Amino acid sequence: MNSSETEPPRDAAALPAQESRLPQSADAVDAALRAFAAAAPALPLAVAFSGGADSTALLLACAERWPGQVRAIHVHHGLQAAADGFARHCQAVCEARAIPLKICAIDARKAPGQSPEDAARQGRYEALTAAANSPWVDVAGLPLGKGVRSVLLAQHADDQVETLLLALSRGAGIAGLAAMPAHWQRAGLQWFRPFLSVPGQALRDWLLQRGQNWVEDPTNADPSYTRNRIRAQLLPVLQQVFPQFRATFARSSAHCAQAAGVLEEVAVSDLQSVGLPPRIAALQQLGDARLANVLRHWLRSLHGTTPTAAQLSQLMAQIRVCTTRGHSIHIKVGRGFVQRRGLVLDWYNF
Numbered sequence: 001m002n003s004s005e006t007e008p009p010r011d012a013a014a015l016p017a018q019e020s021r022l023p024q025s026a027d028a029v030d031a032a033l034r035a036f037a038a039a040a041p042a043l044p045l046a047v048a049f050s051g052g053a054d055s056t057a058l059l060l061a062c063a064e065r066w067p068g069q070v071r072a073i074h075v076h077h078g079l080q081a082a083a084d085g086f087a088r089h090c091q092a093v094c095e096a097r098a099i100p101l102k103i104c105a106i107d108a109r110k111a112p113g114q115s116p117e118d119a120a121r122q123g124r125y126e127a128l129t130a131a132a133n134s135p136w137v138d139v140a141g142l143p144l145g146k147g148v149r150s151v152l153l154a155q156h157a158d159d160q161v162e163t164l165l166l167a168l169s170r171g172a173g174i175a176g177l178a179a180m181p182a183h184w185q186r187a188g189l190q191w192f193r194p195f196l197s198v199p200g201q202a203l204r205d206w207l208l209q210r211g212q213n214w215v216e217d218p219t220n221a222d223p224s225y226t227r228n229r230i231r232a233q234l235l236p237v238l239q240q241v242f243p244q245f246r247a248t249f250a251r252s253s254a255h256c257a258q259a260a261g262v263l264e265e266v267a268v269s270d271l272q273s274v275g276l277p278p279r280i281a282a283l284q285q286l287g288d289a290r291l292a293n294v295l296r297h298w299l300r301s302l303h304g305t306t307p308t309a310a311q312l313s314q315l316m317a318q319i320r321v322c323t324t325r326g327h328s329i330h331i332k333v334g335r336g337f338v339q340r341r342g343l344v345l346d347w348y349n350f
């Protein structure tokens with residue numbers, strides 16, 4: 001969810017006629033949940049519950065499938081006036097179904113150089129991790145034991161397409177075009193996105209079928225966010241020109257995810273051979289693509305920084321011409337500098 005003013009929860013009964021149609025696409029929700037259940041996620045699980053349509057559908061679908069094994073975590077960003085209303089809505093949904101809920105208030109102020117969305121996302125992951133890992137009580141306040149083992153996020157097929165288009169617009173490489181993973185592990189938890197194959201409209205249809213309301217984040221309609229412009233302007237055109245775009249774009253992202261895995265393996269092995277810190281003579285033995293790959297990996301995995309395309313190509317050019325003892329290298333890269341120290345490259349920042 002992004003920011004700003006409030007809107008009352010939407011009631012299925014009060015929706016305009018055209019939104020009340022119930023196409024077969026709601027079946028996509030059940031199919032996705034069946035596929036997710038077949039992967040036997042570790043229980044109990046928690047759904048990251050914003051109160052919006054997507055996570056409301058995920059929470060209810062999971063609660064139906066795993067009664068008594070599902071919890072909800074709502075992060076109160078405090079960023080917009082509507083935040084109290086979102087939290088109240090989450091409370092009401094969970095109380096009605098006896099789903100244990102934790103509401104975590106965070107102060108998602110951005111650090112210098114960070115976007116407000118990144119600050120909110122980072123704060124949200126930290127809060128979700130802490131809430132998931134700490135003890136739970138049921139709705140009557142009785143202990144339910146230690147933390148949950150899996151956390152579920154409700155991003156869907158349209159979100160995945162938006163992520164891919166945003167990556168393309170930045171000129172991202174293979175790892176960026178892989179878009180969002182459906183499963184990963186972090187901080188002792190399994191994280192899942194079970195709805196990545198489900199169109200956003202199917203989730204809304206599924207909720208309407210059940211007469212379940214949700215909160216509409218007013219910032220989702222704010223055209224100053226690129227993601228919102230993609231949703232409002234680009235996706236309808238894609239739908240007309242490439243009706244299967246959700247599935248085919250997802251397939252491309254899956255190919256990229258696989259290729260990114262191979263590149264990572266090659267980078268790990270090349271970094272082992274060039275050594276730490278990387279030896280210049282060993283780097284010079286690599287072809288351009290592998291040199292770029294291993295330098296990116298070195299900078300990201302060891303120094304937590306990503307070079308721009310221009311910085312990387314400048315660094316590579318310097319490595320190539322570094323053939324004399326007196327040749328110095330000192331280049332701004334990401335959040336720091338790469339410099340030559342004798343036979344090796346060093347990275348430092350202030």
Ligand SMILES: Nc1ncnc2c1ncn2[C@@H]1O[C@H](COP(=O)(O)OP(=O)(O)OP(=O)(O)O)[C@@H](O)[C@H]1O
Binds near residue numbers: 047049054
């Ligand atoms: N305030 C929040 N508290 C808990 N989980 C959240 C919160 N905001 C987002 N999430 C989780 O992260 C996912 C992606 O968030 P994003 O902001 O992209 O979507 P959203 O518009 O909030 O989705 P939804 O329709 O579920 O509200 C959500 O589907 C939800 O699972």
